[in-house]
Amino acid sequence: MDVVSPHKETVRLRLALIVGALLICGFMWADIVLLPDNLHDTYFFNRLYFQVPTIVLVVGLSYAPFFYAKRHWIFTLLMVVLTLSNFGLIHQSWIEANFAFPYEGTILYAFYCVFALGIPFKLALLAALINVIGFVLLMVVSPVYGERVMISSAFVAGSLFICVYAKYRLDRVMELLVSSNKKLAKLSRIDSLTNLLNRRALMQRSEALLSLSIRQSLDFAVIMLDLDDFKKYNDAFGHQKGDDVIVMQADLMREIFKRQTDVLGRYGGEEFMVVVSGLTRKQVYSKCEQMSMLWQSRSIAHADTATHRWVTCSIGIACMEKGKGTSLEALIQTADKALYEAKSAGKNTIKLESYANP
Numbered sequence: 001m002d003v004v005s006p007h008k009e010t011v012r013l014r015l016a017l018i019v020g021a022l023l024i025c026g027f028m029w030a031d032i033v034l035l036p037d038n039l040h041d042t043y044f045f046n047r048l049y050f051q052v053p054t055i056v057l058v059v060g061l062s063y064a065p066f067f068y069a070k071r072h073w074i075f076t077l078l079m080v081v082l083t084l085s086n087f088g089l090i091h092q093s094w095i096e097a098n099f100a101f102p103y104e105g106t107i108l109y110a111f112y113c114v115f116a117l118g119i120p121f122k123l124a125l126l127a128a129l130i131n132v133i134g135f136v137l138l139m140v141v142s143p144v145y146g147e148r149v150m151i152s153s154a155f156v157a158g159s160l161f162i163c164v165y166a167k168y169r170l171d172r173v174m175e176l177l178v179s180s181n182k183k184l185a186k187l188s189r190i191d192s193l194t195n196l197l198n199r200r201a202l203m204q205r206s207e208a209l210l211s212l213s214i215r216q217s218l219d220f221a222v223i224m225l226d227l228d229d230f231k232k233y234n235d236a237f238g239h240q241k242g243d244d245v246i247v248m249q250a251d252l253m254r255e256i257f258k259r260q261t262d263v264l265g266r267y268g269g270e271e272f273m274v275v276v277s278g279l280t281r282k283q284v285y286s287k288c289e290q291m292s293m294l295w296q297s298r299s300i301a302h303a304d305t306a307t308h309r310w311v312t313c314s315i316g317i318a319c320m321e322k323g324k325g326t327s328l329e330a331l332i333q334t335a336d337k338a339l340y341e342a343k344s345a346g347k348n349t350i351k352l353e354s355y356a357n358p
């Protein structure tokens, strides 16, 4: 789950690249004071004709459709290219003027690419390894830092290691944050016992389906299901066994109402609600009959004092025919009334009411 939209993230990255290019230009004022005159051309060539244009090229690439998907690889390559070009400048400065150009920029490039551009841990590690090997080879070819070569190499390797390790920790924390957010989002929508939608999410999804059904002129129905004599079941077999029956009710609902658009939820306690669209009254009724038959086929023994020998459920249906419009609240009230009638008619019964426009 992306926390920020790809478009917003691309804009942010584009800005970060532009800031990076401006920083390089800013550093040029400081560098030029240090450099001997005969290195100015080499230096300007490296910065203005290579590094800055490379970053500008990546800014251009950020408009390509593949950019977002490939951005980590592109930035990894950018980190390696910028660093190696810096090594090239160190080498040239040594060969042309015996001048020890500072290596600290290498570390800045790594921190900029890894943190500002967000190279993930594994790619950051790969780029850091390439850069450390590059630095060691540079030291072999050009003994720029004389007797400080060991400490310089250790400093580059150590700094890149810290950069990569910090990125590892940051990625881990982000992963934990994203997975906790997912869990929290799920908890706020899902009933933990049945894995059905909880009441709040059920209402939201049902409202959305009702609006869509009215707009597309589709039949729509609200079905209320309530386990019969459930208090007696709990009293006879205990709350834990009662929970198992509630879970079974949810499973049976999923078995019957399995279209992608069907909305299934726990309305409260042992009462459930299903909302369907695009089914005729007859089709809805037939699905509810299947529900009763499934309970019958499970043959779960009920309490001795219950109305029926096996666990059953009563069902109230409110149908809204296509072309008519009403509120979800009114349909739930109608379905509730039908459910009450089903209970009064001896339980394990289905009652269907059509919603009539007042």
Ligand SMILES: Nc1nc2c(ncn2[C@@H]2O[C@H](COP(=O)(O)OP(=O)(O)OP(=O)(O)O)[C@@H](O)[C@H]2O)c(=O)[nH]1
Pocket: 193, 226, 227, 228, 229, 230, 231, 232, 234, 238, 239, 240, 241, 242, 243, 246, 268, 269, 270, 343, 347
């Ligand atoms: N085990 C268990 N019981 C629950 C849960 N939620 C509600 N109940 C019980 O469900 C029972 C509902 O009782 P009533 O509202 O009297 O309904 P009933 O006994 O099913 O009677 P009728 O609806 O008339 O058939 C209560 O005893 C609640 O404690 C739950 O999550 N687990």
